Amino acid sequence: MRDSRGAEFDDFVRTRSVTLLRVAYLLTGDRNAAEDLLQEVLEQVYVRWRRVRTTPEAYARKALVNRAANRWRRRARRPERALAEHDGVRQDHADDVATREGIVAALRTLPPRQRATVVLRYLEDLSVTDVAAALGCSEGAVKSNTSRGLARLRESLAGSGLVLSSSTIPGSPR
Known part of the structure; x- marks a missing residue:
């Protein structure tokens, strides 16, 4: 039997993860990076659930923005290199x-x-x-x-x- 934190958190993830993934995608511009970013944030939300459960979506959005900004900062210091044919845009x-x-x-x-x-x-x-x-x-x-x-x-x-x-x-x- 699950504790109440787990059940409430599961409900939150089930109902809001699609919206939060869209925000993460628009912040990162990459589906894989967005999924990783959202996973990190959902882990953070789960750990802090007792403190944030009254406003978990607002907390998650703020965490998404902050973590995305941290990724931008890291990327600015260490530029990415193209992987030739793997970076091509599929039309x-x-x-x-x-x-x-x-x-x-x-x-x-x-x-x-x-x-x-x-x-x-x-x-x-x-x-x-x-x-x-x-x-x-x-x-x-x-x-x-x-x-x-x-x-x-x-x-x-x-x-x-x-x-x-x-x-x-x-x-x-x-």
Whole structure:
């Protein structure tokens, strides 16, 4: 028989892991790295379950952002080397897949804080207050980073040939 911590945690993982994996993917830009990142964070949440069980999703999101930032810092110090044919992008000719790939690629060009604010604010649909709490910064910083991030996304997407309407990118001026 499982203890209550295990049952509550299992319910949390069952109901929120898909959403948290999407956040991790958008923060890292790589499915395998996102799965590893989420696994690390879920281990951390489990260990601290008694303290975080009232707000586990908020805690997990903040941990995802912090751990992703740590990975960016490590990678900045030690650049990755391409694995030739294994790093190639597999092209799918479906419009929605191409659009998604373009958006994810554009997200990768953003600095970590701007990427985190755009992902949490618009793709996770969090309020400015919740994003500020997750990132440990002021609401003004969230608004500023979001505005700059969206502007860079539009610029990057326009440069790649993807043209998105203002209704496609949340927060776009109409």
